[in-house]
Amino acid sequence: MYPTDKLYSKDHEWIQIKGDVCTLGVTHFAQEELGEVVFVELPEVGQSYDAGEEIGTIESVKAVAELYTPVTGEVVEVNEALETAPEAVNSAPHDAGWLVKFKLASDAPPEGLMSAEEYQAFTEGEGS
Amino acid sequence: MVDFAGWEMPVQYAGVIEEHRAVRSQAGLFDVSHMGEIRVHGPEAERFLERNTPNNVAKLDIGRAQYSGLMTERGTYADDLLIYRRGETDFLLVVNAANRHADLAILEQRAGLGVTLEDLSDQFALLAVQGPKAEEIVAQLTSDPIRELRYYGFLEGHVLGAPALISRTGYTGEDGFELYLVADQAEAVWEALIASGASEGLQPAGLGARDSLRLEAAMALYGHELTEEITPLEAGLGWVVKFKKGDYLGRDVLLAQKEAGLTRRLCGFEVVERGIAREGHEVLSNGELVGTATSGVWSPTLEKAIGMAYLPAALTEPGTPLEIQVRKRRLAAKVVELPFYRRPEA
Structure with a gap:
C-alpha cells in the first residue's frame, strides 16, 4: 500500500527525490498512530539541516511527534496550506499532506532508508 | 486501547474530534463501566454520608442524585462522587475507578453500627448516552417515563426488558443519560443503542472525547483538578460545600479557608x-x-x-x-x- 516512488525512514517519514529537490512527509502509519493532527510546526525557508536533525513538530489531539529529516539540505519550500488545514496530514499523508521540500546538499543517495516493501514489513513489526 | 485503572479502554473509535462533535450536535455512546458503585444502606446511612460529604444529603430526595465528595480531615477530597438516593436508608455512591478500593477502605473504616457497605462495581455495567438526541435514542429502548426525568433525576426501570437504573446525568456538558445495567446485559444494550441510534447520528465515543467534552464543560477530573491537596472551594465547587447542614469531616478547614479568602x-x-x-x-x-x-x-x-x-x-x-x-x-x-x-x- 506504500507508494514505491518514495523511500521511508524508521521515524516514519517518507521522501521523494526529483532532481536535486527532495519532498518530505510523514507516512500513513505515522498519521494513524498520531490521530487527528491539529498543528504542524515547520522550519523556515532558507534554513539548512543535516540528516538526523529535528526540523519541526506535528501535534495531534493525542500526542506530539518530532519531525526529523533523513537528508541534508536547505529548506526551499514548506506546505503552507497545512497552517489552515493540518488535517491533510491525516487525509493525504503521501500527497497533499507533504511537509517540506529540501534542496539536497549532495547527489549521493540518502542512507539508512527503506523501500516501500521494507517499510511495510517494518510497520507490521511495530503495529499496535 | 489503553490501560485505565486496570481497565482496557478505547481512546477513540472514529477519531476524537469526530466523536466529540457527534456528542455536541447529535449523540455519543460511552462505555464507562470502569466507574465504581458502592451501596451504602442502613438506618444510619444518611447520617453517615452527611458526616463524610460536604453537600446536603438530608435534602436529597429519593430518585435524585447529588454531586459531592468523600472528605478528608484536611478539607480536601479523597474522591469526587455521585450520591444516588434509592430509598430513605439506601444510597448508591458512584466513584472513580482508580479510587474505588481506597474509597471503600475509607468508608469501611469510618462506618459504624447501622451502616452497611457493599461494593457492587463488578455487578454493574455503565453506558452513557450523551448529546441533544440522547432522549430520543434511550426512549426507544424503554417504556419508562424517562422524558419526565429532570437533570440529576433517576428512575429504576428497565432497558430492553432487563432491570436498569436510568439517570439523567453525564460528564460532557450535554443533556444525556447514564444507564446502570446488570453487567451481562451491557453488550446487548450497547448493540441495541448503536442500531437504534444510528438514524439519530449516534456514534461510539472513547476516553479522548470524554476528556475534551468534560474539559470544555469545566468539569473536574479527580487526579487532575482534584487531589488530596486541593479543597473543593479552590476547585470552584463552592456550590457543593454547605456550611449550614451540621458538622462533617473537614468542615472547619473549609470554613476557615472561606473566611480567610482563597x-x-x-x-x-x-x-x-x-x-x-x-x-x-x-x-x-x-x-x-x-x-x-x-x-x-x-x-x-x-x-x-x-x-x-x-x-x-x-x-x-x-x-x-x-x-x-x-x-x-x-x-x-x-x-x-x-x-x-x-x-x-x-
Whole structure:
C-alpha cells in the first residue's frame, strides 16, 4: 500500500527525490498512530539541516511527534496550506499532506532508508 | 486501547474530534463501566454520608442524585462522587475507578453500627448516552417515563426488558443519560443503542472525547483538578460545600479557608499561539512560575487549545496574560472564564 516512488525512514517519514529537490512527509502509519493532527510546526525557508536533525513538530489531539529529516539540505519550500488545514496530514499523508521540500546538499543517495516493501514489513513489526 | 485503572479502554473509535462533535450536535455512546458503585444502606446511612460529604444529603430526595465528595480531615477530597438516593436508608455512591478500593477502605473504616457497605462495581455495567438526541435514542429502548426525568433525576426501570437504573446525568456538558445495567446485559444494550441510534447520528465515543467534552464543560477530573491537596472551594465547587447542614469531616478547614479568602483558584486558560498545553506544563506570568496545567486539550468546539490550572488569586481575572511552557517553546495564553462551553438553552 506504500507508494514505491518514495523511500521511508524508521521515524516514519517518507521522501521523494526529483532532481536535486527532495519532498518530505510523514507516512500513513505515522498519521494513524498520531490521530487527528491539529498543528504542524515547520522550519523556515532558507534554513539548512543535516540528516538526523529535528526540523519541526506535528501535534495531534493525542500526542506530539518530532519531525526529523533523513537528508541534508536547505529548506526551499514548506506546505503552507497545512497552517489552515493540518488535517491533510491525516487525509493525504503521501500527497497533499507533504511537509517540506529540501534542496539536497549532495547527489549521493540518502542512507539508512527503506523501500516501500521494507517499510511495510517494518510497520507490521511495530503495529499496535 | 489503553490501560485505565486496570481497565482496557478505547481512546477513540472514529477519531476524537469526530466523536466529540457527534456528542455536541447529535449523540455519543460511552462505555464507562470502569466507574465504581458502592451501596451504602442502613438506618444510619444518611447520617453517615452527611458526616463524610460536604453537600446536603438530608435534602436529597429519593430518585435524585447529588454531586459531592468523600472528605478528608484536611478539607480536601479523597474522591469526587455521585450520591444516588434509592430509598430513605439506601444510597448508591458512584466513584472513580482508580479510587474505588481506597474509597471503600475509607468508608469501611469510618462506618459504624447501622451502616452497611457493599461494593457492587463488578455487578454493574455503565453506558452513557450523551448529546441533544440522547432522549430520543434511550426512549426507544424503554417504556419508562424517562422524558419526565429532570437533570440529576433517576428512575429504576428497565432497558430492553432487563432491570436498569436510568439517570439523567453525564460528564460532557450535554443533556444525556447514564444507564446502570446488570453487567451481562451491557453488550446487548450497547448493540441495541448503536442500531437504534444510528438514524439519530449516534456514534461510539472513547476516553479522548470524554476528556475534551468534560474539559470544555469545566468539569473536574479527580487526579487532575482534584487531589488530596486541593479543597473543593479552590476547585470552584463552592456550590457543593454547605456550611449550614451540621458538622462533617473537614468542615472547619473549609470554613476557615472561606473566611480567610482563597489564595489560589482553578482557572481556565486558552492558548493564544499555535500549540497545545497539556497536563503538567508550567504556567508562567511575566516569566515567573505561577502554576501547572491540570488538564489541557484541543477544543473541537472552540477550535483552540484550552486547559485549566490553579492560579494565585491576583491572576484569576479573565484576560490576564499568561505564558505556558510547551516543551521548548513558551506560548502566549490568557485566562478565560469557565466553563469554556455551555450548552444552548433548549
